[in-house]
């Protein structure tokens with residue numbers, strides 16, 4: 001949603017949500033995961049991915065539950081006490097509204113095994129401690145909400161049973177002052193954002209390797225979450241040749 005604001009006599013459109021950049025790396029056949037990433041040649045492009053992430057200077061990035069579990073909680077399962085947990089109202093919980101950077105985890109039913117409220121600096125290009133914000137549906141258990149509160153993880157609700165990402169991103173702007181959000185996969189989450197018309201820019205690193213497998217996840221996947229599938233136009237803004245035959249392409253959705 002947008003509103004119009006007068007600035008120096010001119011009218012400009014102001015987004016009620018962050019500007020959203022989908023930043024991804026794929027093989028020539030559009031795969032975001034696969035054996036090609038295990039090849040030595042891919043290491044250079046993975047490093048480029050991180051460097052380009054830093055160039056955007058966003059104060060928040062978002063990933064789906066599977067990516068967070070693969071790369072950050074490493075499948076850790078919580079052993080939560082279910083007895084004597086009071087009913088917790090399904091209202092948003094802001095534990096830190098002044099963080100330098102936020103890591104946003106889309107975890108509809110509350111499965112991620114966080115044990116602290118931040119992701120520590122994990123490479124040279126992400127050298128800031130990032131406060132974790134969980135995006136939940138109201139189906140998340142009281143025990144899980146109590147755990148998040150105890151360790152100081154913020155959470156917001158994006159729907160009763162299904163997530164509405166338009167609501168989610170407006171909350172991110174209003175509650176945490178997030179003006180520029182980097183959406184970083186996986187393919188199912190990207191597909192949902194594409195479907196809701198929430199991608200302003202695509203930052204795509206093309207790795208010159210064809211993965212060759214037919215069943216791994218692609219850049220934008222479809223799923224039962226998606227209700228209104230349709231093609232989406234992108235317009236080329238910039239293209240940069242990377243070493244060793246790679247490309248960095250920037251596309252926008254509004255010409």
Ligand SMILES: NC(=O)c1ccc[n+]([C@@H]2O[C@H](COP(=O)([O-])OP(=O)(O)OC[C@H]3O[C@@H](n4cnc5c(N)ncnc54)[C@H](OP(=O)(O)O)[C@@H]3O)[C@@H](O)[C@H]2O)c1
Pocket residue numbers: 023024025026031032033063064065066067068070071106107108109111162163184185186187188189190192217221225
């Ligand atoms: N190449 C790259 O640039 C890149 C970048 C990021 C990630 N990756 C890779 O991508 C892989 C994972 O991708 P993925 O697409 O399988 O998983 P994903 O998008 O990371 O996570 C999918 C999960 O997020 C939740 N979710 C996503 N969209 C939802 C929606 N509209 N409504 C409700 N819940 C939603 C669901 O969680 P529940 O199942 O709990 O309901 C869903 O199963 C990982 O291996 C990761 O390493 C690659």
